[in-house]
Amino acid sequence: MKRITTLTIALYSLLALACSANQPPNDWETVAPRDEIRPKFSFEPRGGPKKTGSMVVTHDRRDGLDGWFQKSFAVSGGDYYQFRSVRKTHKVAVPRRSALVRVLWQDEAGHMVSADVSERQVKELGHVPSAEPEYPVDGVTDSQGWTTVSGVYRAPARATRAVVELHLQWAPNGRIEWSEVQFDKTAPRSPRIVRLATIHYKPTGKSPRENCEEYAPLIAEAGNQKADLVVLGETVPSLGLKLKPEENAEVIPGPTTRYFGELARKHNLHIALSLHERDGHLVYNTAVLLGSDGRLIGKYRKVCLPPSEAAAGIAPGKDYPVFDTKFGKVGLMVCYDGFFPEVARELANRGAEVIAWPVYGCNPLLAQARACENHVYLVCSTFMEPKDGWMISAVFDQTGKPIAQAGKWGTVAVAEVDLSQPYIGPYNLGDFRAMVPRHRPVSQGD
Numbered sequence: 001m002k003r004i005t006t007l008t009i010a011l012y013s014l015l016a017l018a019c020s021a022n023q024p025p026n027d028w029e030t031v032a033p034r035d036e037i038r039p040k041f042s043f044e045p046r047g048g049p050k051k052t053g054s055m056v057v058t059h060d061r062r063d064g065l066d067g068w069f070q071k072s073f074a075v076s077g078g079d080y081y082q083f084r085s086v087r088k089t090h091k092v093a094v095p096r097r098s099a100l101v102r103v104l105w106q107d108e109a110g111h112m113v114s115a116d117v118s119e120r121q122v123k124e125l126g127h128v129p130s131a132e133p134e135y136p137v138d139g140v141t142d143s144q145g146w147t148t149v150s151g152v153y154r155a156p157a158r159a160t161r162a163v164v165e166l167h168l169q170w171a172p173n174g175r176i177e178w179s180e181v182q183f184d185k186t187a188p189r190s191p192r193i194v195r196l197a198t199i200h201y202k203p204t205g206k207s208p209r210e211n212c213e214e215y216a217p218l219i220a221e222a223g224n225q226k227a228d229l230v231v232l233g234e235t236v237p238s239l240g241l242k243l244k245p246e247e248n249a250e251v252i253p254g255p256t257t258r259y260f261g262e263l264a265r266k267h268n269l270h271i272a273l274s275l276h277e278r279d280g281h282l283v284y285n286t287a288v289l290l291g292s293d294g295r296l297i298g299k300y301r302k303v304c305l306p307p308s309e310a311a312a313g314i315a316p317g318k319d320y321p322v323f324d325t326k327f328g329k330v331g332l333m334v335c336y337d338g339f340f341p342e343v344a345r346e347l348a349n350r351g352a353e354v355i356a357w358p359v360y361g362c363n364p365l366l367a368q369a370r371a372c373e374n375h376v377y378l379v380c381s382t383f384m385e386p387k388d389g390w391m392i393s394a395v396f397d398q399t400g401k402p403i404a405q406a407g408k409w410g411t412v413a414v415a416e417v418d419l420s421q422p423y424i425g426p427y428n429l430g431d432f433r434a435m436v437p438r439h440r441p442v443s444q445g446d
Helices: 002-020 117-123 206-212 216-224 255-267 307-311 336-337 341-349 364-374 432-439
Strands: 028-033 040-044 056-059 067-076 080-090 103-104 137-143 147-154 161-169 175-186 193-200 229-231 270-279 282-290 296-301 323-324 329-332 353-357 375-379 395-398 403-404 409-417
Touching: 002 403, 028 193, 040 323, 056 067, 056 193, 067 175, 080 341, 080 395, 103 147, 137 432, 161 175, 193 216, 193 395, 206 282, 206 307, 206 323, 216 255, 229 353, 229 375, 255 282, 255 364, 270 296, 270 307, 270 329, 270 353, 282 329, 282 336, 296 329, 296 364, 329 341, 329 364, 336 341, 341 432, 364 375, 364 395, 395 409
Parallel strands: 193 229, 229 270, 329 353, 353 375
Antiparallel strands: 028 067, 040 056, 056 175, 067 161, 080 147, 080 175, 103 161, 137 147, 193 409, 270 282, 282 296, 323 329, 375 395, 395 403, 403 409
16 A cells, blocks of 8 residues: 555656646746747756756747747836846757847836837937837857846836746747746946047148158047047058058058057057058958057958959958957948948947948948947048038947037047947837847858
8 A cells, every 4th residue: 555655646746747847937928929830838847057947949840930938027117127047049040030038018007118218319209119128138158058148128117017038939940948037126237438539630641650640639639538439540551652552551560550559548548540451462451449558459351342452452351350448349340341231230240339430431321321220339530521522520329320520620529428328219119239139130140
């Protein structure tokens, strides 16, 4: 009799474990847009990197399946909240699109609420935008394949709850585990106030060294205005000189970066400009970023070459580096790059918050587009004049609006911005910058 009781208890325990393996814990629901595209849901009691359990979504071989685990959390409007989880995918071709989290802001009735934007923005738009879902970002992946997904958000004033969705979508034969999910009140984000500057100046072309030296008083003025980043023009040392690119090209680091590095250190600011770079038998049109300590932070070799540069034997670059600075992430591009949306988009994909753009001339509408389509700040310095009706030396905000312009030769324009504040777009655009990684189409880089 005792043996039968023990077996019975063991069987009940196994049955309970089997049932729990199919049920999410702690009020989590399973949801799909339609039953015909509903994936399989399960719960692994000892899943996750800490063996504390994981919620699993599995797709069969069909295209287009979509489903998620969902839970509602109480919030207070105006407070800040942090989402954090880890996820592990198997046979998911493009995790940035398929393995996503959404955080939806709702009122007590379960309705979407309005976004918190300034009265000035409401006046400009003519309406109050909706508070669109947040999309926590993918972080570091550990040696076991677990990727951290996280984000900090301010609850809209009218929100009383946040609905967290843990997705797997569009992943034939794919599988995802979600574990260690947290959604907690946290401290407000600290402002990141940055002063972005452009210099409108065209060197006289007397010599490479003199071209550089002519910028010294203007960089000093940018320093006096407490600029954090100042952008100069394209191929500064060689502008106006009757030399072939290979005749004035120099190694990097070299004379030009040392000269401007010392000015950057002296005035406690970052400097971006372009010059001809020699690397062995190759010559590039290269933009450099110098730190406020005078050191070379990094360089970007112009990817898109106009016919004249290609015919002159200049080689194209191949990569889109983005550099960490003490105020944020900076990408570089050069002149003709601005005619192609791929360059600015690749920089934004890699996290650029500000794009520094030395540019001889370009259509200013494209400057607006590059800033607007990526919701980044763009700072450019040109050798054109406003009367030309072409490019301007300006700071463009996340909407593509020029918020500071240097319209006369030998002037500096500075704009103060807060990189901690996303731009909330009109109607249902939301924080478009945060949506881009989840929504942009699949590319060769994925």
